[in-house]
Amino acid sequence: MSTTQSERLRGLLEPLVAARDLDLEEIDVTPAGKRRVLRIVVDSDEGVQLDACAELSRAVSEELDESDVMGGAPYVLEVTSPGADRPLSELRHYRRATGRLIKARLTEGGELVARIIAVDDEGLDLExxxxxxxxxxxxxxxFGDIAKARVEIEFNRKAAEKSAAAADDESQEEA
Incomplete structure (x- = not known):
């Protein structure tokens, strides 16, 4: 039974990542000149700190040195957290984005920009x-109505939340 390099890498790396209470989101091997780049993307409910990436990188490097998964050709190892523009594709991605503004392309056409209020196994409660x-x-x-979704970057979110809170305070004072 033949397995692909990606499957062998996932089998080797998942226990290392899970032991650090992280989720292995993506493994990508791409050519870069005479070398290859092995990019490992990890995440967790609390986010991923730089120190955690560095420590995992050392452990992965040692494990790869002891195996033949990457073969003999040189490669560069990158361990990183997902970028802000990562697509939301798993239930855990949506849960981690609770409270954030998202842009969703709908399966029936059109787009929706809304804030995630709650997430359950069937879908999202949005505002x-x-x-x-x-x-x-x-x-x-x-979830079946969402073709594609991403978190929208909000540069003025705190200002918007403060003004909304102030408006709520004013309306309560008037009542």
Missing amino acids: VPGVKGRKPTPRRIA
């Missing part, structure tokens, strides 16, 4: 931002 001063509206969407 669709109001337009022109209107209040946000709740919306439920099933």
Whole structure:
């Protein structure tokens, strides 16, 4: 039974990653001139610190040196966390994005920009931002209705949250 290099790498690396309470998100081997780049992407519910990546990189390097998974050709090892533009494709990705704004392309066409309020096994509870001063509206969407989704980067999120909190305070004072 023949296995691909990617399958052998996953079998070798998953126990190392899991032992550090991390999720192995991606393994990618790409040519880079005369070398190859082995990129390992890891994540966790608490995020991934630089020290954790460095420690995992040392452990992976030792394990790879003792095996023949990468063959004899030179390679560069990169251990990293997912970027901000990573697609949301697993239930755990959506759970980790709770409270964040996402942009979803829907299977029936169109796009939706909304904040994830809650996640369960069937789908998402979202808050669709109001337009022109209107209040946000709740919306439920099933995972099957999402073709593709990503977290939207919010540069002014704290300012928006402060102004929303101030507006709530004012409306409560008036009542």
